[in-house]
Amino acid sequence: MAYSERGLAAGGNARPIVSPTSDEGWTDYARSPRVKTNRYEPHQVVFYEGDQADRIYELLEGAVMLYKLLPDGRRQVVEVLGANDMFGLLASRAYDCNAETLTPCVIRVLDRKDAETTPAAQRHITRCLLAQMESMHEHAVLLGRKSAFERVSSFLMRFVPGRGIADCRGPAGAGRDDALIVLTMTRQEIADYLGLTIETVSRVISDLKRRGLIAIEKQDRIRINNVCGMCHQTGAH
Amino acid sequence: MAYSERGLAAGGNARPIVSPTSDEGWTDYARSPRVKTNRYEPHQVVFYEGDQADRIYELLEGAVMLYKLLPDGRRQVVEVLGANDMFGLLASRAYDCNAETLTPCVIRVLDRKDAETTPAAQRHITRCLLAQMESMHEHAVLLGRKSAFERVSSFLMRFVPGRGIADCRGPAGAGRDDALIVLTMTRQEIADYLGLTIETVSRVISDLKRRGLIAIEKQDRIRINNVCGMCHQTGAH
DNA sequence: CGATCATTTGACACCGGTCAAGTTTTGTGG
DNA sequence: CCACAAAACTTGACCGGTGTCAAATGATCG
CATH class of the missing domain: 1.10.10.10 (Winged helix-like DNA-binding domain superfamily/Winged helix DNA-binding domain)
Known part of the structure; x- marks a missing residue:
C-alpha cells in the first residue's frame, strides 16, 4: 500500500478535505463508495504516461504538474495544476502524460466509469477542461512566440x-x-x-x-x- | 447577412451535411430550431478573439485554425482542427482565440445555452475536448523542446x-x-x-x-x- | 561542520531569426 | 493562351539569443 493511502486511512486529524467550490451538487459524487481521497508527498508520481487510465483525479489541495518526455530525455511540463483542477482525463486508454506533485497534495481519486456516467461529474469535468484548454492556448503562445x-x-x-x-x-x-x-x-x-x-x-x-x-x-x-x-x-x- | 449564411439558406444542392460519426443520438441535436449549418470560404474568419461567445461550432467538413496574436503582431496558431472537431468552446464569456478557415468548410453553429443543457451534446463536447487536449500536450512538447x-x-x-x-x-x-x-x-x-x-x-x-x-x-x-x-x-x- | 544538491555565472558555439534579394507560382485581363 | 502583376516561396549573408559545457557559489540537512 502506498504511503499516500495510509496517510488518510490513519488520518484522524480533522482537516476538511471537501472542495470548497462545489457547484451544482457535484460533491454528492464524493459519497460514492469507490471514491477515495489520498495525501501525496511533494515530488511523488501520481501516474505515468502509458499507464492504464481507469481513474481520474481531482486536486483538492496543492499543486501538480503534468509532463511528457522524449526518448532522449528532453522533458516538457505541459500543465501546472492547482486546487480544484481535475486531471487524468483522456480520450484514449492510457494516460498521455506523467503526473507528479509539486507540493504536498490532497487528491480525490474517482473511478473513470463512475465519472463518465454521472451528469454532475460530467459538467464539472467539462468546466475544468475548458479552463485548462484556455491555459494551454496561452501557453502555446508563450512557447511558440x-x-x-x-x-x-x-x-x-x-x-x-x-x-x-x-x-x-x-x-x-x-x-x-x-x-x-x-x-x-x-x-x-x-x-x-x-x-x-x-x-x-x-x-x-x-x-x-x-x-x-x-x-x-x-x-x-x-x-x-x-x-x-x-x-x-x-x-x- | 454574411455570405456563409446565405450559402446554405439558398443551398438547394443535396449534399448531405450531417456528420457521419454520430455517437449516441448526438445528431438529434441538429434538429433544434436554433441550429444552423453554414458554408465558409477558405480564409474566412469565423470569430475573433474577444467576441461575445454565445455560439459553439461543429466542423463538419474542412479545416479550421485557431490562433492568438500578441500586440506587436506575433501570431501563434494554437490548434488546427479537422472534420468532427468542435470549437468556440470556453470557460469565459469571450472567445480566447481567432478562428479562421483554411479550406472551404461546412460548419454547424449551435447556441451555447442549448449545447450546455443537452446531455448528449455535453458528452460529445467533452469527447472533443479530451482529444484536443491530448493534441495540445503533444504540441507543447513540439513547441517547447x-x-x-x-x-x-x-x-x-x-x-x-x-x-x-x-x-x-x-x-x-x-x-x-x-x-x-x-x-x-x-x-x-x-x-x-x-x-x-x-x-x-x-x-x-x-x-x-x-x-x-x-x-x-x-x-x-x-x-x-x-x-x-x-x-x-x-x-x- | 561537512556533504550533497540546487543555483548561479562565465566562455563559447550554433541554431534559428532578421534583412534583403531572387525565383516560382498564382491570378487577372486582354 | 499569353502578358503582366502580385503574391508566395526560396535562398543567401549575417547576427543575436539560447543552448552547451564547465566551474564557482550558495543552500540544505544530517
Whole structure:
C-alpha cells in the first residue's frame, strides 16, 4: 500500500478535505463508495504516461504538474495544476502524460466509469477542461512566440492574483505596486515548463534582479517590486 | 447577412451535411430550431478573439485554425482542427482565440445555452475536448523542446494516417514506404503553427528535399519518400 | 561542520531569426 | 493562351539569443 493511502486511512486529524467550490451538487459524487481521497508527498508520481487510465483525479489541495518526455530525455511540463483542477482525463486508454506533485497534495481519486456516467461529474469535468484548454492556448503562445525574458516574466505574473489578466485593474492603491510570490517549482521544473534551460531561467532571473524589477528574498520567495513594470515585460502589453 | 449564411439558406444542392460519426443520438441535436449549418470560404474568419461567445461550432467538413496574436503582431496558431472537431468552446464569456478557415468548410453553429443543457451534446463536447487536449500536450512538447527539423518532420507526419503514432505498424507492405500529403496551410501558417519563421520552414523543407526524404510535387503536395525515415526525424523515436 | 544538491555565472558555439534579394507560382485581363 | 502583376516561396549573408559545457557559489540537512 502506498504511503499516500495510509496517510488518510490513519488520518484522524480533522482537516476538511471537501472542495470548497462545489457547484451544482457535484460533491454528492464524493459519497460514492469507490471514491477515495489520498495525501501525496511533494515530488511523488501520481501516474505515468502509458499507464492504464481507469481513474481520474481531482486536486483538492496543492499543486501538480503534468509532463511528457522524449526518448532522449528532453522533458516538457505541459500543465501546472492547482486546487480544484481535475486531471487524468483522456480520450484514449492510457494516460498521455506523467503526473507528479509539486507540493504536498490532497487528491480525490474517482473511478473513470463512475465519472463518465454521472451528469454532475460530467459538467464539472467539462468546466475544468475548458479552463485548462484556455491555459494551454496561452501557453502555446508563450512557447511558440515569446523570448526567454517574456516567458519568465509571464510565468512570474501568473502568481500575482488579479494582475496581468485581460482587464487588469492596475495597482490597488497609489504608491508602491509590489507583490510577493512563492514558487513551488525548482529552476529545472520552471525551465521545463517554459521550454528553456535551467541556465537561461537563472540568467533571466538574475537580470531582472539586477534591473531592480524583482528581489530574491529566498530562493523560492520572489518579490516583484513593480508589478505593472513586470507585466510590460510579458509581451502581452 | 454574411455570405456563409446565405450559402446554405439558398443551398438547394443535396449534399448531405450531417456528420457521419454520430455517437449516441448526438445528431438529434441538429434538429433544434436554433441550429444552423453554414458554408465558409477558405480564409474566412469565423470569430475573433474577444467576441461575445454565445455560439459553439461543429466542423463538419474542412479545416479550421485557431490562433492568438500578441500586440506587436506575433501570431501563434494554437490548434488546427479537422472534420468532427468542435470549437468556440470556453470557460469565459469571450472567445480566447481567432478562428479562421483554411479550406472551404461546412460548419454547424449551435447556441451555447442549448449545447450546455443537452446531455448528449455535453458528452460529445467533452469527447472533443479530451482529444484536443491530448493534441495540445503533444504540441507543447513540439513547441517547447523540438528543433526546427523535428517540428517540420512532426508536422508532415501528422498527415500520414496511422503512422507516427505510438503503436505505428510500420510500412504496410515490403519495398517502398511512401505517402503523398496535401497541405492546406501556407508556409506562413505552418510557421506560425510550429513557432518558427517562414524562412526556417522553407529551409527545412528544402533540406529534406535535398536529402531525398521528400519530393515537392506541387507547392502544397509533398511526397514523403520514406515514411519510416521521416518518422525518425520527429524526435519521438 | 561537512556533504550533497540546487543555483548561479562565465566562455563559447550554433541554431534559428532578421534583412534583403531572387525565383516560382498564382491570378487577372486582354 | 499569353502578358503582366502580385503574391508566395526560396535562398543567401549575417547576427543575436539560447543552448552547451564547465566551474564557482550558495543552500540544505544530517
